[in-house]
Amino acid sequence: MQQLPVITQDPGSAINTLRLSHMKNGDRCRIHKHHAHGAIRQRLLDLGFMPNSTVEVIRCALLGDPLQIKVGDYSVAIRRQEANLIEIQPVEA
Template structure:
C-alpha cells in the first residue's frame, strides 16, 4: 500500500481499493493504475503524506493512501 512507502521511494500504482467519490477523487488527482508515484515526505505524526504524481505534488490522508496498492521498484 502507498501508506507504507518511505520518503524518497518510488512505486508504480497497481490498483485502487477505494469506492465512490474517494475513488473518483484519486483518479482525478492522477492516481491511475500503471502511473509512477514518489513519496516526498510524511508529516511528523505520519498523516498526511506528500506525493509526486502526474508532474505535481499531492497531499493524501493515510486513510486514502491505504487504499492505493503499489508495486515497489
C-alpha cells in the same frame, strides 16, 4: 474502516504488492490498483492516481498524516487512510 493486508499476492501472477501508506520518503512505486469506492475513488483518479502510473513519496508529516506524493509534474497531499486504499508495486530507482 476495514484494515487491509499490507502485502498481497495478485491471483494468477507472481506480483507482490504493498500499500502506498507503507512507503518511506523518497520511495518510487507504480500503482497497481485501487480499493477505494465512490467519491474517494473518483477523487484519487482525478488527482492522477491512475493504475500503472509511477508516483514518489516526497515526505510524511510529523504525526504521520498526510503524505506528500509526487504524481507526474506536481505534488499532492493525501491522508494515510486514503493511501492505504492504493495497492502499489515498488520501482527500483
